[in-house]
Amino acid sequence: MRLCATAAVSALSLALVTGCGDEGSKGSANGSDKDAAKALSAAQLGKLIIAQGDVPGHKVGAVEGGVPDKSKVTSDDAKCEPVLRAFTGIAPGDPAAHTSKMATENKKTPTAAPSPGDGKFEDAISESMNLDVTVVTLASYDGDGAEQGLKAVSDAVKACAGGFSGAQDGEKGKFTKVAEEKSSGTGDASVAFTATNDAGKDGALPLHAEVVRHGNNLAVYTTINIGAMMTKKAYTVSAPVVKAQAAKLK
Secondary structure (H helix, E strand, O other): OHHHHHHHHHHHOOOOOOOOEOOOOOOOOOHHHHHHOOOOOHHHHHHHOOOOOOOOOEEEEOOOOOOOOHHHEEEOOHHHHHHHHHOOOOOOOOOOEEEEEEEEEOOOOOOOOOOOOOOOHHHHHHHHOOOOEEEEEEEEOOOOHHHHHHHHHHHHHHHOOOOEEEEEOOEEEEEEEEEEEOOOOOOOEEEEEEEEEEOHHHOEEEEEEEEEEEOOEEEEEEEEOHHHHHHOOOOOOOHHHHHHHHHHOO
């Protein structure tokens, strides 16, 4: 699954890239208020990001493999990098501080325990992997940095609708299109999107992400579900994770 599973293995321990969406503002500060906005510290963000027990049905912990440095996630078209980086858990722009967590959906009880060769073994494998893995990154900005970061992602979604190529640590991948999706509607403004990863013989693999602004902070969500991708079933950015994180930012 190439870059999908690459961006996934380091940031999600799985992967992601994007599309864009619903950006409505519930209100905006005037210019002087924006200029005066001060970023939260990493310690303050650490108290606001989701923790174990905050998301029902999920285990929350450190991001396996860590979130990569943005210099290691690049696109052949620089204007598409905000989209690609969002899918690897990297906040847009230059935040003053940031922190990340991974939320993994609890495994579902299998409906059966078939043996290899009985025709249902592959189905059982994909069923066991049918769970959402979501990386959440919180970033805080001085001034209007959060608004500019969100705008950069939104602009990239529109500009890169026809697809683009990218790389992470030398692993290359190609995305054939980027499209808008309906966002969660949380926060002051948000952008949700899907990108289709060209996985060769594995076919088209859709990836999902969302960036939400809460004042001068951004929450970046990237979700992957390997089981759903294997069986070509639809999945989205994890609603329980977004809901839990939004509640902590109110």
